[in-house]
Amino acid sequence: MIIESLTQAGLTNNESKVYLALLDLGPSLAGQISRKIGLHRRTVYDTTEMLIKKGIIGYILKNNRRLFQASNPKRFSEILREKQDLILPIVQELSLKFAKTIEKEETNFYKGKEGLKNIFEDQLNYKEVLILGASVKAYEVLQFYFKWYDKTRKTKKIKTRIIAQDRNIKRIPLAEIKYLPEKYENPVSVNIYGDKVAIVLWASEPLAILIKNREIAQGYKNYFELMWRVAKK
Helix, strand or coil: CHHHHHHHCCCCHHHHHHHHHHHHHCCECHHHHHHHHCCCHHHHHHHHHHHHHHCCEEEEEECCEEEEEECCCCHHHHHHHHHHHHHHHHHHHHHHHHHHHHCCCCEEEEECHHHHHHHHHHHCCCCEEEEEEECCHHHHHCHHHHHHHHHHHHHCCCEEEEEECCCCCCCCCCEEEEECCHHHCCCEEEEEECCEEEEEECCCCCEEEEEECHHHHHHHHHHHHHHHHHCEC
């Protein structure tokens, strides 16, 4: 688990192993590290060189031999801040380019959990979200994400009205729920907000189509209001 986190922070698998070994061993020779983690001594030397360049470890000379030593783990926070400082100007420049093209887009297709998060984070910019055909599978697919989403939505005071078939649909903040007969239940839901309509298939590998069109969105809103009058509390 720790190695996975370190690799996500930018270290290779071997660099993670060497760093963790030095935390356990304290100042150590390459041979000691090699025996600790089972890597060839040449590989250990190559890995320590990379870690030194990254400022993750250092060394002291004792009898003309290098004793490698792990840097304070707080160094990882410093590296992340340095990367953020480097990337921020680029993000700002790319955002300007993105803003010029976003209005031209009418339909986007999303696949997978990460893709769907783009849709739900987009919804946080609107005052109300209408959900037609809410599915309990949504919380199975994006269980932990929806905890953050609902908390953020509550903070921003974004209301939602939901039409569902399954009475096991989870109660969430600032939401009003009505129900249709369970025989109409299916894994597809439609989210309507602003001038956008998101059609989502809730499966283990979810799919979504996001349509940005004022007339289509209004048509779905009209249909939602009709179903809202028919649905029961």
